[in-house]
Amino acid sequence: MHHVFYSDGSAKKISWMIQTGDSIAEQSREHVEMYKDKVSDLQSKYIALNVGLFWGIGVFIIKNEDNIKIKLDDKKMFEQFTSDKKIEDEFIEKRMKFIQQLFHQRKLKIEFELIKSKENLATKNI
Numbered sequence: 001m002h003h004v005f006y007s008d009g010s011a012k013k014i015s016w017m018i019q020t021g022d023s024i025a026e027q028s029r030e031h032v033e034m035y036k037d038k039v040s041d042l043q044s045k046y047i048a049l050n051v052g053l054f055w056g057i058g059v060f061i062i063k064n065e066d067n068i069k070i071k072l073d074d075k076k077m078f079e080q081f082t083s084d085k086k087i088e089d090e091f092i093e094k095r096m097k098f099i100q101q102l103f104h105q106r107k108l109k110i111e112f113e114l115i116k117s118k119e120n121l122a123t124k125n126i
Contacts, residue, residue, distance in 0.1 A: 007045065012030060017125075
């Protein structure tokens with residue numbers, strides 16, 4: 001199965017959208033208290049990606065060995081996933097490990113695409 005995944009986050013909220021063929025699943029959540037107004041927008045984007053992928057797997061939208069095109073609207077985030085660039089943020093580094101662990105455990109075929117912020121469909125729910 002092929003999916004297109006969008007996610008976004010702010011200091012208060014996270015959001016994600018998964019397109020599969022003609023179907024769209026979208027969710028948004030307020031941050032839990034330990035993160036609300038305590039994380040940067042970039043850190044929140046990593047939380048949104050992590051939670052959104054985990055949710056997509058949990059509700060059986062994303063299955064083992066599926067193809068996922070992840071559209072990112074942050075150049076730094078895109079570069080961190082597509083190169084061996086060192087991450088200077090321990091919080092983000094941990095989230096990246098969780099996300100990459102999901103990729104490997106589920107044998108997901110991942111492609112990243114850098115998009116403009118106005119093209120991020122998950123932003124409307126923030």
